[in-house]
Amino acid sequence: MKILHDTRLMFIRNMQHTLRSPVFVFVSMFQPLMYLILFMPLLNGLGGVPGLPAGKTVDVFIPGLLVLQALFGTAFVGFSLIDDIRTGVIERFLVTPVNRSAILLGRVLRDAIILLFQCILITLVAIPFGLSINIYGFLLSLLLYALIGITMASLSYGFALIYKIEDPLAPTLNTIALPVSLLSGIILPLALAPVWLQDISKINPFSYAVYATRALFAGSFSSIDIAEGFVVIGVLAILVFLWGLNSLKKMAS
DSSP: OHHHHHHHHHHHHHHHHHHTSTHHHHHTTHHHHHIIIIIHHHHGGGTTSTTOOTTOHHHHHHHHHHHHHHHHHSTTTHHHHHHHHHTTHHHHHHTSSSOHHHHHHHHHHHHHHHHHHHHHHHHHHHGGGTOOOOHHHHHHHHHHHHHHHHHHHHHHHHHHHHHOSSTTHHHHHHHHHHHHHHTTTSSSOGGGSOHHHHHHHTTOHHHHHHHHHHHHHHTOTTOHHHHHHHHHHHHHHHHHHHHHHHHHHHHHO
8 A cells, every 4th residue: 555655665764864863762761760760769658558559659650650751752753843844855745646644654653663662661771670560561551652652743743733833832742741741640649639630630531541551560451441541542642643634734735
């Protein structure tokens, strides 16, 4: 199929561009590693409170930390697209026979692959801190992190295509990413939150992802949280990607 061929070409082109400056792949891991090394030890004294079983704080914290990486690690990829818009790269693609969907899909797949590489590295670093994982659950959780990455990357590219300049992009993305991360129970379980905050979190799709990844890490495959997480994030990823694609088509017209 043409879309698969074009997507492969766009993916290779964007991955080659990233590999020319691989340092940025590791720089974006600085924040979660600081949370792991400097913040997680503070939670050890909270073992036994709701949502944080004694002796298992790291098992609860790391899945949420990886969701945080998925959110913020792909939220600002739109800046690279703005650079391509400014230099005329996107316009040249738009006048070629390349499939419009492939232009965006090649980018978000590149971002998802890089994100998965980062998640694996962070998980490996967390093992000496006492992390215990179910290997099959972890592999499934990678798919969920990839869906989150596709969602945030598509959102970032969509706004980049609308704004076409850097100044409003970061404030817009921070305005979206910060509240949804705080309402996801990423750092501390929502079981510690007041009832009204727990109720608000139910409309936040990423809170379902956090519950799902924690169940996967624990190997609780019968948990309804896993199905809910994949359905909610899967649907969101499709909707946001289509929105970003619509922004690209508007630019083409």
